Amino acid sequence: MESKASTALFLSAKKVIPGGVNSPVRACRSVGCDPLFIVKGKGAEIEDADGNIFIDFVSSWGPMIMGHAHPEIVSAVQQAATRGTSFGAPTEAEVELAEMVVAAVPAIEKVRFVNSGTEATMSAVRLARGYTGKNAVVKFDGCYHGHSDSFLVKAGSGVLTLGIPGSPGVPDDIVKNTISIPYNNVEVLERTLREKSSDIACVIIEPVAGNMGCVPPEPGFLEVLRSLTAELGIVLIFDEVITGFRLSYGGAQEYFGVTPDLCCLGKIIGGGLPVGAYGGKQEIMDCVAPDGDVYQAGTLSGNPLAMAAGIAALKILKKPDFYTALNKKAAAYGAGLKEIAARSGVPVQLNQVGSLLTGFFCEHKVFDFTSAMKADTNRYAAHYRQMLSRGVYLAPSQFEVAFISAAHTQEQLDTVLEMTEWSFKKVGEI
Numbered sequence: 161m162e163s164k165a166s167t168a169l170f171l172s173a174k175k176v177i178p179g180g181v182n183s184p185v186r187a188c189r190s191v192g193c194d195p196l197f198i199v200k201g202k203g204a205e206i207e208d209a210d211g212n213i214f215i216d217f218v219s220s221w222g223p224m225i226m227g228h229a230h231p232e233i234v235s236a237v238q239q240a241a242t243r244g245t246s247f248g249a250p251t252e253a254e255v256e257l258a259e260m261v262v263a264a265v266p267a268i269e270k271v272r273f274v275n276s277g278t279e280a281t282m283s284a285v286r287l288a289r290g291y292t293g294k295n296a297v298v299k300f301d302g303c304y305h306g307h308s309d310s311f312l313v314k315a316g317s318g319v320l321t322l323g324i325p326g327s328p329g330v331p332d333d334i335v336k337n338t339i340s341i342p343y344n345n346v347e348v349l350e351r352t353l354r355e356k357s358s359d360i361a362c363v364i365i366e367p368v369a370g371n372m373g374c375v376p377p378e379p380g381f382l383e384v385l386r387s388l389t390a391e392l393g394i395v396l397i398f399d400e401v402i403t404g405f406r407l408s409y410g411g412a413q414e415y416f417g418v419t420p421d422l423c424c425l426g427k428i429i430g431g432g433l434p435v436g437a438y439g440g441k442q443e444i445m446d447c448v449a450p451d452g453d454v455y456q457a458g459t460l461s462g463n464p465l466a467m468a469a470g471i472a473a474l475k476i477l478k479k480p481d482f483y484t485a486l487n488k489k490a491a492a493y494g495a496g497l498k499e500i501a502a503r504s505g506v507p508v509q510l511n512q513v514g515s516l517l518t519g520f521f522c523e524h525k526v527f528d529f530t531s532a533m534k535a536d537t538n539r540y541a542a543h544y545r546q547m548l549s550r551g552v553y554l555a556p557s558q559f560e561v562a563f564i565s566a567a568h569t570q571e572q573l574d575t576v577l578e579m580t581e582w583s584f585k586k587v588g589e590i
């Protein structure tokens with residue numbers, strides 16, 4: 161695989177951008193590679209600066225559920241751009257997308273648009289604190305909620321991949337209000353919430369964890385979380401930045417039938433443009449400025465291009481059978497992977513919910529941060545490099561998910577399964 165052009169671009173990038181990248185996992189360090197610079201994408205394929213073509217399972221880390229450069233999204237953005245790219249005043253598209261989100265997501269009665277998932281979670285926590293008058297935040301080990309100060313405690317995604325326990329620059333005074341507990345552990349959850357309910361403003365959770373690899377909630381876990389928080393006057397926040405519009409049109413809350421008080425969205429909701437959102441019960445959302453005094457603002461929030469892309473994306477996702485078809489295709493692919501793993505003799509734990517999946521290189525069940533961390537990252541790195549050399553673009557970390565999109569054709573997925581079998585065999589020799 162030729163990578164001269166990417167190598168040259170990376171050299172230039174490193175001189176002017178920290179690590180050469182604008183988000184740390186892109187640097188691909190944990191798999192021992194340099195990043196490829198992407199020139200374009202179409203459907204499930206992307207092309208790098210050297211003209212190599214890959215079947216893409218990163219999907220921009222989630223947003224591209226309908227594939228790259230979907231004609232309806234491209235056209236919506238083009239049309240919006242000709243009318244002007246930003247006004248800093250309300251536009252009709254914001255109302256239209258907000259109405260679609262309110263209609264789609266069970267918890268959301270009112271919604272505020274922001275520019276990223278990080279902004280959504282940061283604002284939702286501020287709101288929960290303002291609403292309850294309490295300060296502590298409970299999160300779960302290995303969950304990632306963006307990079308704002310309160311969440312950089314035992315966080316997932318790049319923080320986990322790079323082995324950074326917290327982050328310098330985050331004051332202890334802030335971190336002392338964050339309580340991080342194990343995912344899927346009902347006992348610790350109940351004890352923590354009951355002991356500290358008078359301090360705890362909110363619990364924030366990824367209803368399917370996607371940033372320590374895919375880790376589904378154990379049956380009943382979300383239900384217990386819901387009833388405890390309701391009983392104890394604690395705001396329950398679902399961080400659905402990955403799962404929103406991914407597992408179903410109403411997100412994980414619809415998929416599992418558990419409704420939080422507040423919900424954060426991002427990734428898919430912008431159709432590939434920078435959009436985040438937080439919303440929930442009207443009574444809580446009415447505390448946001450200018451109706452209430454919890455302050456949150458944004459010059460480019462509700463940006464016309466981003467709203468146009470979001471509306472176009474949701475129109476595609478709303479079509480009957482979109483999720484049935486996607487989840488069915490993904491389930492068949494997951495079943496194929498399991499068979500291959502069994503045949504190859506390499507222990508792989510496949511965790512999957514809908515179109516999100518992670519194959520952990522390990523023998524044991526992966527149900528939380530500790531069990532995820534015991535997966536064999538050397539094996540993953542080798543698998544990653546082997547698959548890349550054959551034209552398959554996986555996430556450059558064991559602790560991320562593979563995203564199946566509507567654009568992946570059966571033929572592409574079958575090809576990837578064949579390559580996986582070849583790669584697992586080689587991994588077995590490590």
Ligand SMILES: *Cc1c(COP(=O)(O)O)cnc(C)c1O
Pocket residue numbers: 275276277278279281304305306307366370371399400401402426427436
């Ligand atoms: C990606 C992600 C975020 C952060 O979103 P950004 O747009 O990267 O700021 C927050 N929560 C979850 C669950 C995510 O996966």
